[in-house]
Amino acid sequence: MVGDDFGFYIDPQRCIGCRACVGACAECGTHKGRPMIHLDEIDRLVSTQTTPTVCMHCEDPICAQVCPSDAIKRSEDGVVHSSQKPRCIGCQNCELSCPFGVPIVFSGLEQMMKCDLCYDRTSEGHKPMCATVCPSQALLFVPKHQISAMRQNQPLNEFTIGTLKVRTRTALMVPDPGLPLHLDAALLMVGGGF
Amino acid sequence: MRLLDQLDLEPRPLIRAALSTAALGALVALGSRGGRWLDPALLGYLLATLFACFGVSYRYWSWLERPATDMYFQDTLRRFLSPRVLLTLPKLMLLALDQIFLQRFIEKRSVKRWGAHALIAWGCLLGFSVTIPLVFGWVRFTSAGLDPNRYEAWLFGFPAGSFPLGSPVAFITFHILDLAAFMVIAGCTLAFIRRLHDEGDAATQRFDLDLLPLLVLIAVSVTGLLLTVSEKWLGGRNFTTIAFMHELTVIVMLLSLPFGKLFHIVQRPAQLGVTLYKADGEAEGRLPCKGCGALFIRANQRRDLEVLFKRLDLDGARHSPSVHHLDLCPKCKRRLMALAQNQRLGGSFDPFHDVPIYAEPVADPTTFRS
Incomplete structure (x- = not known):
């Protein structure tokens, strides 16, 4: 059980693209040898900016709703786990439907794996691998009451896509957390990037 | 209906x-020639099996009613009701051999897991194929x-051959459950060690x-083996x-089938339908993000997911009438999060955000020409 008083905070603007998180993630016991964190370049032609993505652990996970084999479960502590091995049939519904592009389906293995907050560590009181090694604190796992003192930006847990609202356990750091963050595909079309 | 609501049961799957269960009961009556060939010593097993059939069927039909499951079930149903099924049958047989019998996808997940699972699965299949x-x-x-x-031996009440006691056939027949x-x-x-x-x-x-399912399976197997030990080496002592x-442990296992992990046995064949669905999608082609x-989503899955x-x-997850969130590849969805944060920050963490760029033409570093 992951303590309810701890929060996971992502801050893409602090990412320096060192890939320490990717290496550390592969050490996690629940998906040994396979990194589940994504480290993406925003637009390599115009910027060196990179962004790390871990699972946002939605309150009502869309990946679980679209899973035909009922293999994706959210535990009481709000952590959405990788698909249950006996049930997963590798259909990729979760991979294609996740609002944040998190799950990975390994074809051949017929299994979906994703960031599960390093459950083997966090359930025993340790930090997730990525947050432990991130040198710029783009990935931060700290008690919730500490975060407001640590950052000028504040955690935001509510996102909108069109009219769909998604609430998450993992938070993104923004200056005005009162307003849900609107994920608008138009940002991708206008030669976005930093 | 109020009772069903109180018990949280759905009427249609019920x-x-x-x-x-009635169909299975009819098959039992038919195969045992009106019950004449039923073994009275095995009636407890029969009742537990019928209950397990009811429970597993209820959960299975409920599972099929989930919208996501229904998406694939309808596709599989269409496939089996179309004449194309004859063309698909050889492929389906090969897939069943690979995914259901050999379970090679588990071997790819982990060889240790596959070894344990194969022994349990084949042991159970062998046991059920004899006892049922x-x-x-x-x-x-x-x-x-x-x-x-x-x-x-009698099959459905008809003689199906005989063999002498003490022959290899008799040994295999009497001890196949021990194996x-x-x-x-x-x-x-x-599995426990792993x-x-x-x-x-x-x-x-x-x-x-x-x-718990592993413990129940061990209990069933150990008590079953003890029957052979009692009969062979203890002169039948404590056999009853x-x-x-043994009957008690088997009944516990059968009654737990609908509720526990072993339900995946009836779920797993869905993987065959999904594999054929994915192959159809590959033939139809992928759509661009x-x-x-970048090409990423199979056309049939894009339609069905919508x-x-x-x-x-x-369905509110639309960016415009022509762009659904399903039209973005996973990587673009991830990039979008950072871009949205950047927009909220007003690009403030880009040190050159407000600096106009008056770049001089840079000499091409790949050539010595000026």
């Missing part, structure tokens, strides 16, 4: 489960006429879902008590 026909009265053994040294028990015990032991040493499983496993314990243009999103009341 009716279908009752019909499935016996319990249903479809197969029975008697002395051949007045010859006490020959055994006669199944050894396989299941070995598989469960390996679960003890795997920190990932240790963190996520649950006693009732992951360990052991038989009762509307963010980066319908599924509507059924799940998620």
Whole structure:
């Protein structure tokens, strides 16, 4: 059980693209040898900016709703786990439907794996691998009451896509957390990037 | 209806489960020639099997009613109702061999997991293939006429050959369940050892879902083996008590089938339908991401997911009338999050955000020409 008083905070603007998180993630016991964190370049032609993505652990996970084999479960502590091995049939519904592009389906293995907050560590009181090694604190796992003192930006847990609202356990750091963050595909079309 | 609500039961799966159980009951009556070939010693097993059939059917029909499951079920149904099914059959047989019998996808997940799972699965299949026909009265053994040294096998009440006691055929017939028990015990032991040493499983496993089924399977197998021990080496001592314990453990296993981990046995064939669905999608082609243009989603899955999103009341996830969130590849969805944060920050962490760029033409570093 992951303590309810701890929060996971992502801050893409602090990412320096060192890939320490990717290496550390592969050490996690629940998906040994396979990194589940994504480290993406925003637009390599115009910027060196990179962004790390871990699972946002939605309150009502869309990946679980679209899973035909009922293999994706959210535990009481709000952590959405990788698909249950006996049930997963590798259909990729979760991979294609996740609002944040998190799950990975390994074809051949017929299994979906994703960031599960390093459950083997966090359930025993340790930090997730990525947050432990991130040198710029783009990935931060700290008690919730500490975060407001640590950052000028504040955690935001509510996102909108069109009219769909998604609430998450993992938070993104923004200056005005009162307003849900609107994920608008138009940002991708206008030669976005930093 | 109020009672169904109180028990949290759905009427349609309930009716279908009752019909499935009635159909099985009819098959038992038919195969045992009106019950005449049923073995009275196995009636407890029969009742537990019928209950398990009802429970498993109920859960199975409920599972099929989930919108996401229905998406694939309808596709599989269409496939089987079309004449194309004859063309698909050879491929389906090969897939069943690879995914259901050999379970090679588990080998790719982990060889240790596959070894344990294969022993348990094949042991259970072997055990069920012997015991189910016996319990249903479809197969029975008697002395051949007045010859006490020959055994006669009966299939659906018809003679199906005889064999002498002490022959290799008799040895295999009488001890095939012992072999199944050894396989299941070995598989469960390996699974226990793996679960003890795997920190990932240790963190996520649950006693009732992951360990209890292994313990029940071991209990069934050990009590089954004890019957042979009692009969062979103890002169039949305590045979009745052991038989009762064995029956009890088997009934517990059968009654737990609809509720526990072993339900995945009836779920797994769905993987065959999904594999064929994916192959159809590959043949139809992939659609490009509307963010980066990379081909990523199979056309049939894109169509069906949009319908599924509507059924799940998620259809609001549209960026414009022509761009659904499903039209963005996973990488673009991830980039979008950072871009949205950047927009909210007003690009403030880009040190050159407000600096106009008056770049001089840079000499091409790949050439010496000026």
